[in-house]
Amino acid sequence: DADVTQTPRNRITKTGKRIMLECSQTKGHDRMYWYRQDPGLGLRLIYYSFDVKDINKGEISDGYSVSRQAQAKFSLSLESAIPNQTALYFCATSDHDTLSSYNEQFFGPGTRLTVL
């Protein structure tokens, strides 16, 4: 079984609809992240959470919100979807920091979202 799972894997929706993307992990990591990827570009950070009570905005958080329901679950919501939010969305997890700063991020398989 995959360590980081995302649901749904594909979603087509209409402008103005509320959408929730879900991420679950079995790695026991404290830290979780949401990224989006547009065609031909690298990933951009939307939100990240260091533990259940900690939520932080990334570089492109406008139009998105998140909820950390438990250590293992981190959801991303689009309150009112718009076409330029069409993208590939990735969830990732990592362990807490160490002296060596080695905290590899483990990524889920991605959710392809299309907003018409």
Place this chain on the structure above:
Amino acid sequence: DAKTTQPNSMESNEEEPVHLPCNHSTISGTDYIHWYRQLPSQGPEYVIHGLTSNVNNRMASLAIAEDRKSSTLILHRATLRDAAVYYCILKGGGAQKLVFGQGTRLTINP
């Protein structure tokens, strides 16, 4: 976050070594150099990381210039499965965020 510069694309042949360059002239003393790769239709995966010394693991080697202003990811014997986009990322000690650039799209010819 310090910026990295990579070629947009590279091409190599199967079973040959591949050297993927990355320039990071504004790197700070506490920045680690991380490499991730993204296979087609998958999320990124960690490849290797280093600070000052060259590093080896089962996937690749990382050669870091003495002045740390550049580094090279070395795939010793490329396979078709190594075709991916490779991202070179700087991350400071304690920082949790990975800042992805556009990466290098590596094509492996059979």
